[in-house]
Amino acid sequence: xxxxxxxxxxxxxxxxxxxxxxxxxxxxxxxxxxxxxxxxxxxxxxxxxxxxxxxxxxxxxxxxxxxxxxxxxxxxxxxxxxxxxxxxxxxxxxxxxxxxxxxxxxxxxxxxxxxxxxxxxxxxxxxxxxxxxxxxxxxx
Numbered sequence: 638x639x640x641x642x643x644x645x646x647x648x649x650x651x652x653x654x655x656x657x658x659x660x661x662x663x664x665x666x667x668x669x670x671x672x673x674x675x676x677x678x679x680x681x682x683x684x685x686x687x688x689x690x691x692x693x694x695x696x697x698x699x700x701x702x703x704x705x706x707x708x709x710x711x712x713x714x715x716x717x718x719x720x721x722x723x724x725x726x727x728x729x730x731x732x733x734x735x736x737x738x739x740x741x742x743x744x745x746x747x748x749x750x751x752x753x754x755x756x757x758x759x760x761x762x763x764x765x766x767x768x769x770x771x772x773x774x775x776x777x
Contacts, residue, residue, distance in 0.1 A: 639668030641706070641743055643752035644678040646769060647671060651679070651695055660769055661702060663776070664751070669703040672712075672742040674735050676705050706742055716741035719761055728760050740764055 642650075642661070649657040661669060671679075679696060686692040706712075719737050723730040730737060736754075740761045743750050749765035750758065751772065758764050 639670065639746075639748050640664050640751050640767075641739070641746070641748040642669055642671050642675065643739065643750055643754060644675045645753045646751050647675060647679050647699065648682060649753075649769075650699055651682075651692070656769060656773065660751075660772060664772070665702060669751075670706050670748070671703070672706045672739055673708050674738045674742070678735070706746060708738060708742070711745045712738065712741045715744045719744070722762070723760065726760075733757070737761070 646657060646661075650661055683689060683692040683696050716738050719740055720730045723737075736757050739750070740758055742748070743764050749767055751767055751769060752758070753768055755766050755768050758766055
C-alpha cells in the first residue's frame with residue numbers, strides 16, 4: 638500500500654534525521670506522497686527559517702520523492718464524513734481540522750500514514766497508520 642508522509646516525518650527528513658532518510662528512500666518503491674496540508678505546514682516552516690533559500694531548495698528536492706495530493710471535493714467529502722462521525726461519538730473535531738484533512742486524504746486514496754503522531758489519528762476509524770519505528774522494525 639502506498640504511503641502518505643505526515644508533516645512531522647517530512648520535517649524530520651529536512652532536518653536530516655538519520656533514520657528517516659533511508660526509510661523514505663525504501664518506501665519510495667511502494668510509493669510516497671504528501672498531501673497539500675502537509676505542503677502548507679512544511680512550507681510555513683521554510684518561510685520561518687533562518688536561511689529560507691536553502692530551506693526552500695531542500696524542500697523542493699524532497700518533493701521529487703513523490704506527488705503532492707491536492708484537496709479536492711473527494712477529500713472534502715471524506716473529511717466531512719470523518720468530522721460527522723467524530724461528532725456523533727462525542728470526539729473532538731474542530732481544533733484538529735488540519736489533521737482531519739490529512740485523515741480524509743488517507744481515506745480517499747487508501748494510503749498508509751507514516752507519522753510519529755499516531756495517537757492524533759487513532760480515533761478515526763479505517764485509517765492505516767504506521768510510525769517510522771514500526772516500519773523500521775518490520776524491515777529487520
